[in-house]
Structure formats: structure tokens, C-alpha cells
Amino acid sequence: MPRKSSREIVQRPYVPVVWHDPALSAQIAEAELPGLMAAAHINAAFLAGSVGLHCAATLSRSADAAFKASPNGDLIYRDLVMAFGAVATGEVQRLAMHKGGRF
Numbered sequence: 001m002p003r004k005s006s007r008e009i010v011q012r013p014y015v016p017v018v019w020h021d022p023a024l025s026a027q028i029a030e031a032e033l034p035g036l037m038a039a040a041h042i043n044a045a046f047l048a049g050s051v052g053l054h055c056a057a058t059l060s061r062s063a064d065a066a067f068k069a070s071p072n073g074d075l076i077y078r079d080l081v082m083a084f085g086a087v088a089t090g091e092v093q094r095l096a097m098h099k100g101g102r103f
Contacts, residue, residue, distance in 0.1 A: 045095050052088030059084055 063077035 045092060048092050048095060052092060056085055
């Protein structure tokens with residue numbers, strides 16, 4: 001018997017769903033909700049953190065370039081980078097405290 005190619009589409013007859021239990025569907029949706037909410041919050045924290053890191057790195061490179069052009073502004077450049085870091089850190093921390101720590 002010749003082997004079928006993995007590219008061949010196997011045609012199967014359509015089989016309609018005969019049994020549907022709305023109460024069971026509601027229980028499944030309710031059970032999935034905490035996991036979905038946790039995943040959404042983790043993803044939001046990841047996005048905020050990665051954007052903060054990217055921006056901090058960009059700002060740090062800009063501060064280095066500014067220092068090379070004008071070394072006298074070193075304290076100001078450092079203060080700006082540190083202030084940005086504080087804002088970004090605060091935003092990520094606020095995500096954890098949203099609604100009193102309850103997502």
C-alpha cells in the first residue's frame with residue numbers, strides 16, 4: 001500500500017455536534033477565567049518591563065553620546081536616566097498593585 005504524502009488533505013465527513021450542555025460550558029469558562037486573567041497580567045507586566053528596558057537602554061546610549069559631546073552635563077544626564085528608571089519601575093510595580101494586588 002503506497003504511503004500518502006503529508007501534503008495530501010484527508011477528506012472526512014462533517015459530523016455535527018449533537019450534545020451541548022450550557023451549564024458545563026459555563027463551568028469550563030469560569031474555571032478558565034483565573035488562568036486567562038493571570039496570563040493577561042503577566043503579559044502586561046512583560047510588555048511594560050521590556051518597553052522600559054528598551055527605553056532605558058536607548059536613553060543610556062543617548063546620555064553616553066551627550067557626555068562625549070559635553071562632559072560637564074554628566075550629573076544631569078545621570079539624573080535623567082535615573083528619573084526615567086524610577087518612572088518605569090513605578091509603572092511596572094503599579095501593575096502588581098492594581099486593585100489592591102487583586103487583578
